[in-house]
Amino acid sequence: MSKFKQIMLLSGYSRATVSRVINNSPNVNKETRDKILTIMKQLDYAPNRNAVALSKGRTNQIGIVIVALHEITVSFLDHFIKTAVGYGFQTLIYTSQGDKTKEMQAFEDLRSKRVDGLLIITCVNDPGKLSAYCKYGPIIAWQRMRRGQISSIAMDQGEGYKLGLARLLEKGYTQIANIFGRPDSLNTRSRRLAYESMMKQHGLPIRAEWYRYGVYGMLDGEKAWRSLSAMKEAPTAVLCSNDYAAAGMLNEARRQHLAIPGQLAIVGFDDTELSASLAITTVHNPIKEQAQNAFYHIWNIIGDECLELPQLSYRLVERQTT
Amino acid sequence: MSKFKQIMLLSGYSRATVSRVINNSPNVNKETRDKILTIMKQLDYAPNRNAVALSKGRTNQIGIVIVALHEITVSFLDHFIKTAVGYGFQTLIYTSQGDKTKEMQAFEDLRSKRVDGLLIITCVNDPGKLSAYCKYGPIIAWQRMRRGQISSIAMDQGEGYKLGLARLLEKGYTQIANIFGRPDSLNTRSRRLAYESMMKQHGLPIRAEWYRYGVYGMLDGEKAWRSLSAMKEAPTAVLCSNDYAAAGMLNEARRQHLAIPGQLAIVGFDDTELSASLAITTVHNPIKEQAQNAFYHIWNIIGDECLELPQLSYRLVERQTT
């Protein structure tokens, strides 16, 4: 027999009253409550969450869809989880490892009511296909979504990019390379556009031969700089899509005994601990606040309050590589 | 009306038969199955996991207890999740941020049957107290546990430490500093013991004034080297408890224009991408395999198979800092 039932029997009260005590309902006689509470203690009672979830039609669980846990996304994750816990939600992690079928599990779990909502950090399935799951619950993305009706709390990285580029131009650098991440992402696109339009504005040539794609980690960054520095005409400044790439470039440039920023200026992105440690000039990305906003977005749909999502912006952090 | 019931009504079959089709039971007439499957499709049916979990008394969810998501633990997490998914389990992350009460939520959730088992990566509550929850389900720890009956799949880092220390001694370094993490952890203890006993064996003095504690990230590492290098007698080699600390020391030493490894030898720990990128000599830590073992341990208790847990060991990876 379940402990709940034992409590009913031992106390002599009905299901309803026992339930009221469990849920701290005010409409219970003090003596009744004490009696029931005592028995609950004796029996070491703990409510069964599955029963509660079934009955309420809610699990208070949110899923996070992500290709793989990588340093870059950890901070976002951490803040999201923290925020969610503050509102009584637990977080499940769905790592797809790039496998579309595995990734679908998360969406199926939204359909099956294992989770009340979904946050997409990075996904590999077609957004159009994923949109079909919107009817099962709130879905929000950090990654910018090209198609489909899944909304995104992402910021336009092109805006942050402009800050870095403007500073390089101010300081007189004109031979500027661009180090991108995913070749087909919206952010890469808007970074490239930002670069090209700003260069045009200043009457400077656009150097597409100095574009590098698919640079994510430090090792990629090192490789990218090797490739750039080996060209007959090498750039004198680089704009990177994240601090890890920037750190890799810095390491490789130091190995080549280049003076930084004399012979090479480097601008990172995100303002992680790494860039602080290596004194890399970077663009501060309000990741923590974006993570909060992501939860707020979901909460505004399944919760009863309606929280305001603060408007966020980038900020240049100048250090020693420019 | 639930879709399950609609299927019953539309198909004319009983609950049991519908359930059999849902669960792919072989004992169903082909025509019956097809008929029911068709209706399921039409209705866009998906089983409700809460109902299943309630009925089966199992959620196929495992919780991970961790103070905060940090770069160092990401790789472990990633592999654990991947392994768990392979066995049909999802993973919930409980970050305590060092708050004991928050951390208890995970254990209460084991009690409430939200999760079938728990993996402790790092915890702040007293292991003795946590042991009380063992009766509610399997609990395994990565962190080494001093007290209580929670078992751990951790390896003795002292063993790995010896590999690094032995190499330094071979190469003639005798002025060796030790860079530790948590001052009171079992690993710190066994690292210190490894150092002290090995130095004694070689008839060399033990330099406790060169011990540094609480060094976790790159910034800590930089600070540690500043403090060491400022001493009237400075060490010529450092053994670090992780690669981030080692990277920080390397950065700071380079800033001081020290020749590496000529004037300072550095040994990291874990063999992360960072150490590879910076060419830091380090001790390979089989994190992936430990994560697998952690899941296997839980699976051996709640699953029906009994998987063998492979015996693991450390390995020195020599690069350019020794």
Place this chain on the structure above:
DNA sequence: TTGTAGGCGTTATCAG
């Protein structure tokens, strides 16, 4: 191969 009946542990809506 199919059906019946009971159970999983709660919440929710009434009525009193």
Place this chain on the structure above:
DNA sequence: CTGATAACGCCTACAA
């Protein structure tokens, strides 16, 4: 303030 009664959606003997 308390109690019936009916959901919640599915699983599992056991029986036919």
